[in-house]
Amino acid sequence: APVPEIRKGLAGVVVDTTAISKVNPETNSLLYRGYPVQQLAATKRFEEVAYLLWHGELPDAAELAEFRAAERAGRALQPNVKAAIDLLPTTAHPMDVVRTAVSVIGASDPTTDDASREANLAKSTSLFAALPAIVAYDQRRRRGEDLVPPRDDLDYSANFLHMSFGEVPDQVVVDAFDVSMILYAEHSFNASTFTARVITSTLSDLYSAVTGAIGALKGPLHGGANEAVMRIFDEIGDAGNVVPWLDAALAEKRKIMGFGHRVYKNGDSRVPTMKASLDTLVAHYDRPDLAELYDALSGEFVERKGIHPNLDYPSGPAYHLMGYDTETFTPLFVASRVTGWTAHIIEQAASNALIRPLSHYDGVDERHV
Numbered sequence: 001a002p003v004p005e006i007r008k009g010l011a012g013v014v015v016d017t018t019a020i021s022k023v024n025p026e027t028n029s030l031l032y033r034g035y036p037v038q039q040l041a042a043t044k045r046f047e048e049v050a051y052l053l054w055h056g057e058l059p060d061a062a063e064l065a066e067f068r069a070a071e072r073a074g075r076a077l078q079p080n081v082k083a084a085i086d087l088l089p090t091t092a093h094p095m096d097v098v099r100t101a102v103s104v105i106g107a108s109d110p111t112t113d114d115a116s117r118e119a120n121l122a123k124s125t126s127l128f129a130a131l132p133a134i135v136a137y138d139q140r141r142r143r144g145e146d147l148v149p150p151r152d153d154l155d156y157s158a159n160f161l162h163m164s165f166g167e168v169p170d171q172v173v174v175d176a177f178d179v180s181m182i183l184y185a186e187h188s189f190n191a192s193t194f195t196a197r198v199i200t201s202t203l204s205d206l207y208s209a210v211t212g213a214i215g216a217l218k219g220p221l222h223g224g225a226n227e228a229v230m231r232i233f234d235e236i237g238d239a240g241n242v243v244p245w246l247d248a249a250l251a252e253k254r255k256i257m258g259f260g261h262r263v264y265k266n267g268d269s270r271v272p273t274m275k276a277s278l279d280t281l282v283a284h285y286d287r288p289d290l291a292e293l294y295d296a297l298s299g300e301f302v303e304r305k306g307i308h309p310n311l312d313y314p315s316g317p318a319y320h321l322m323g324y325d326t327e328t329f330t331p332l333f334v335a336s337r338v339t340g341w342t343a344h345i346i347e348q349a350a351s352n353a354l355i356r357p358l359s360h361y362d363g364v365d366e367r368h369v
């Protein structure tokens with residue numbers, strides 16, 4: 001039989017509609033519910049963007065106050081989740097820890113199998129509220145430090161940094177962190193979001209979908225790239241080593257992490273905004289050497305291959321400057337993208353069809369034992 005047309009990796013295949021975000025590689029734009037992400041990053045806080053992704057509209061003052069109160073009420077690390085994390089070795093990858101923690105939350109929630117919109121919105125808000133404590137505590141225990149309880153007087157990002165480091169950094173750092181959360185929040189049918197939708201399409205529960213999505217995000221071709229970028233920076237050392245390092249890496253046919261994108265071929269629309277935040281951090285922490293390395297590698301790679309940086313390229317060094325361990329970078333992405341994942345889970349559940357594609361068999365012909 002003739003082989004039907006196969007699009008490896010579903011490249012270019014449109015599998016469903018969505019009203020959550022629009023990626024337009026031609027105009028290099030990304031819209032969340034119609035709003036350009038750059039505008040949201042410049043004028044809104046991450047809490048407002050999370051609300052927007054779920055509800056389709058930005059919150060008014062009363063809605064925002066109510067939403068913020070719900071988020072603050074859900075910040076503390078629950079004892080059973082802490083106990084589960086403490087059972088895991090500190091050598092476990094933080095993505096494995098976050099994945100396990102979400103699984104524990106799902107197994108402990110009596111409403112897990114209630115897939116109504118209201119129940120899923122409530123679960124989404126509580127996961128959004130709970131993830132910072134999980135990510136922050138896991139990094140602290142690795143460093144031999146104690147849990148830092150949340151502070152109710154702080155916004156999401158300031159509190160996240162406070163729980164991570166035991167102090168609130170200067171506002172420029174909080175702002176850069178908040179921008180990264182907004183930029184990472186949503187990106188249409190990327191691999192992890194699609195994973196969440198596949199799981200939801202079987203009428204499984206929201207926590208199972210998020211747990212699966214975390215597994216998909218971990219890989220270096222997807223979210224794991226922000227961690228991989230920093231490892232490359234460590235390997236190269238300083239700007240002067242970029243050319244010989246790149247010669248060797250390309251000769252070995254290595255993928256240069258933080259560059260390239262399945263959808264954007266002329267540059268990632270989120271990069272200029274995150275790069276501007278990285279520039280403020282470089283100035284704040286007085287690390288011009290990092291900026292030089294950043295520019296040297298991207299300049300050289302773009303010139304040689306014409307492949308542009310993606311969001312993970314500026315966000316990796318930004319999280320490094322804030323003081324995060326390299327292996328914590330992708331869990332930070334989880335804390336943000338959980339908003340997009342859950343928006344898609346709710347959308348998928350509202351107009352569901354089981355996602356079950358076909359394959360073309362190319363194994364041995366029928367035979368008999």
Ligand code: CMC
Nearest residue numbers: 220221222223225254255256257258259260261262310312
């Ligand atoms: N380094 C070296 N070569 C590359 C890279 C890269 N980063 N990206 C693409 N190429 C080459 C690739 O080898 C291929 O060359 P050839 O045609 O000679 O075989 C060509 O460009 C097309 O690439 P592709 O892998 O077929 O394209 P894709 O759409 O399947 O890949 C990608 C997209 C993101 C998987 C890929 O660019 C990549 O592996 N990048 C590095 C990992 C990374 O930064 N991922 C983060 C993605 S964006 C944000 C996120 O999800 O976190």
